[in-house]
Amino acid sequence: MAKNLIQSFESGHIYSKQQKNVLIVYAHQEPKSFNGALLRKAVETLEADGHSVEVSDLYAMHFYPISGRTDIVGSVRDESFFKYQMETKSAWQNGTLSDDIKVEMEKLKRADLVIFQFPLYWFSYPAILKGWIDRVYVMGFAYGGGKLFSDGPLKGKRGMLSFTTGGTGAAFCDAGMFGDMNVLLWPLQNGMLRAVGLDVLAPKYTMLLRMSVTMTGSSGWMTGPNVSITYSKNRLSSLWTFPTLQTRSCQTNI
């Protein structure tokens, strides 16, 4: 009891020293990109802090992003009228999901924190990353049966978006042409992270990335000072103690 009280009092400190499992789901074609540099920075920093990091490098893995019949091995419940949601739920229960989905599910189960690292494509995830969500978030495993938000199956884990944009901050303000970034991120943060139970950390994003040779150099973003400025050790080492975003957690009838 006394030990519990002390831990509670100093929870932030103790928590930050525990070894944690991190999954980084990464979607960029080019290792020399700024996204690639951020990925490496995150892996190095988190590992130096004693954490265990797994990376799902979707392009390098040739991750298949199309949800469909091939997600189920063997027969389905109704071959004549394919219902993706119900069939994959059933396949998850029966252990007949495609192996590539099972592997990602195991990574998710192990993870205490999931970081999504990607360039913003048309105000959202690139398709290959959206496909990871569509296929891995199987009904029963990630949601369903009334389990959503604060009662979601992935509760107790943390989630964070880390992304880059080509547009300026001004374009992503309320009066800007793309609108408020918080509005753009709502379906991703509330819908894709919080809905399955993840506690959402403030997003990390870098704006106005242009691919000019002047800015990147022939070796890309690998060694530039921008990476350290953008993704500081302080930020990465405090992911465990950062407060999470206050997002909607009410339960209404769906």
Added chain:
Amino acid sequence: MAKNLIQSFESGHIYSKQQKNVLIVYAHQEPKSFNGALLRKAVETLEADGHSVEVSDLYAMHFYPISGRTDIVGSVRDESFFKYQMETKSAWQNGTLSDDIKVEMEKLKRADLVIFQFPLYWFSYPAILKGWIDRVYVMGFAYGGGKLFSDGPLKGKRGMLSFTTGGTGAAFCDAGMFGDMNVLLWPLQNGMLRAVGLDVLAPKYTMLLRMSVTMTGSSGWMTGPNVSITYSKNRLSSLWTFPTLQTRSCQTNI
């Protein structure tokens, strides 16, 4: 001159009787689905009205949704540091884009109206449809050089989302767990439709679709009355005269 004045005065009427080209980009695995039924209803109604309809049935086409090196045929400008946006812009200019992208671009160029028909997956397009956007909206062709929104390269065309949800209307209200549908649709309607110059028609969506046998029957949604209720001839025949949504069209510096 006199002819022009008459056309101007009666523009809505004359416009609605002209033969138009419609492109429907459709993303569902199962023809018997409600989405499949809506697709057929739209094709039948629009063709009966004398319009020409093309369908990109992404699942049936096995549309490849991953943006990357294979989108360019032959050599690229910098093989050692692949920059997707710049390389595809260059390939578009040089005619070296992958054929499957060129085919979709031609459909877009012919279209007076583009309808996106899909089930809402995690508050957005399914990955295969997001991949269509990511790959077909090439810089130079669909945006870039300051051409965005009211000056976007696809200006003069109309765009509309037509989709289904599993959740109720209550869940998609401001106080509901998913938040206001208008907020969820902002990145899609302002970002993916309006940003490239399309005039945005009010979305058509059907909520609370559950895949129970009771509701669908063994033949699926193909013959059910719900389809006609949801997607009335009146709605489909008035797409040319419907006012478009007032969305942001300001130009700020990006």
